[in-house]
Amino acid sequence: MNFNFVRLGLVGLSLLVASPAMADMQDDLAEADVSKGETLFKRCVACHTIEKGDRNKVGPNLYGIVGRPVADAPGYAYSTGMKNYGGEWTVERLDAYLLQPRTEVKGTKMAFAGLKSEDDRVDLIAYLNTFSDNPLQFGAAEEENETAEDVKKAEVSGEGEETIEGDFGKLKVAAGVEETYYTCTACHSEMIVAQQGLSREGWEKMLKWMVDEQGMDEIAEPDHTIILDYLTAHYNEDRPNFPRPN
Numbered sequence: 001m002n003f004n005f006v007r008l009g010l011v012g013l014s015l016l017v018a019s020p021a022m023a024d025m026q027d028d029l030a031e032a033d034v035s036k037g038e039t040l041f042k043r044c045v046a047c048h049t050i051e052k053g054d055r056n057k058v059g060p061n062l063y064g065i066v067g068r069p070v071a072d073a074p075g076y077a078y079s080t081g082m083k084n085y086g087g088e089w090t091v092e093r094l095d096a097y098l099l100q101p102r103t104e105v106k107g108t109k110m111a112f113a114g115l116k117s118e119d120d121r122v123d124l125i126a127y128l129n130t131f132s133d134n135p136l137q138f139g140a141a142e143e144e145n146e147t148a149e150d151v152k153k154a155e156v157s158g159e160g161e162e163t164i165e166g167d168f169g170k171l172k173v174a175a176g177v178e179e180t181y182y183t184c185t186a187c188h189s190e191m192i193v194a195q196q197g198l199s200r201e202g203w204e205k206m207l208k209w210m211v212d213e214q215g216m217d218e219i220a221e222p223d224h225t226i227i228l229d230y231l232t233a234h235y236n237e238d239r240p241n242f243p244r245p246n
């Protein structure tokens with residue numbers, strides 16, 4: 001009896017503590033910048049696909065991840081730590097996992113440092129939520145959530161220009177650096193890229209070789225063109241950005 005009483009007390013307390021934060025998170029999500037989330041997702045594509053039915057890579061496919069049971073991607077070999085974590089991926093748990101994967105899920109094998117910025121995590125979760133048979137409605141329920149389709153349209157029409165933030169190692173920070181960095185560092189350091197100086201044709205052949213011989217996935221448009229433009233502009237035969245040894 002005593003024991004029950006204590007447990008009830010704890011549940012009450014955790015509800016009290018949790019609800020204001022949860023309400024905040026929902027509000028933030030309702031106002032999230034989904035197109036920024038799409039850009040942030042480039043940090044995940046080395047290891048994750050997001051389209052429905054797409055394959056598992058180093059990490060599991062993430063379609064429907066918001067609200068999905070933990071460790072539920074068919075055919076994916078999860079760590080014991082992840083299996084023990086159990087339950088569902090609520091937005092709060094995703095937020096905690098994306099902040100500090102190894103703190104939130106002891107023993108996870110996801111080798112990802114974490115996203116320090118809360119705004120970034122909110123934008124990213126809102127983006128993930130668009131890949132779902134039943135996307136969650138955040139905050140004002142009547143408001144249509146932006147869909148992945150809208151994001152694509154916005155991109156094509158050139159909306160959502162933003163400043164480039166982040167650490168891209170030796171690569172020159174300029175338009176296209178994000179796409180290039182996250183695509184290429186899935187397998188090797190960006191140094192290998194920065195040390196090359198090639199014409200556009202040369203880079204095209206190099207990328208083809210990477211696909212034919214080195215196991216790289218064909219890079220889908222528009223990223224393929226963005227990356228080629230970037231490499232041609234900054235790593236051409238005159239090698240304007242050849243990295244200096246340090």
Ligand code: HEC
Pocket residue numbers: 040041043044045046047048058059060062065069070071072073077078079081082089094098107108109110111112115124
């Ligand atoms: C270096 C590879 C790598 C990167 C980069 C990476 N992940 Fe992961 N992720 C994994 C692996 C591996 C797992 C499986 C973890 C386990 O079983 O412990 C995983 C698991 C997950 C899960 C749990 C999936 C499930 O089915 O329960 C989520 C959610 C997730 N990742 C989101 C992300 C997001 C979002 C990003 C980008 C910000 C990201 N990951 C970046 C490798 C990665």
Ligand code: HEC
Pocket residue numbers: 180183184185186187188192193196206207210214215216217227
């Ligand atoms: C799926 C893995 C994979 C991905 C993704 C990948 N590469 Fe590579 N790349 C390799 C391998 C394997 C080698 C050869 C190993 C080595 O030389 O260390 C290589 C070598 C290279 C080299 C050196 C070639 C030489 O002549 O020595 C360059 C330049 C390069 N990659 C550029 C890129 C660029 C640019 C991207 C992104 C658009 C990229 N790679 C993405 C696997 C990959």
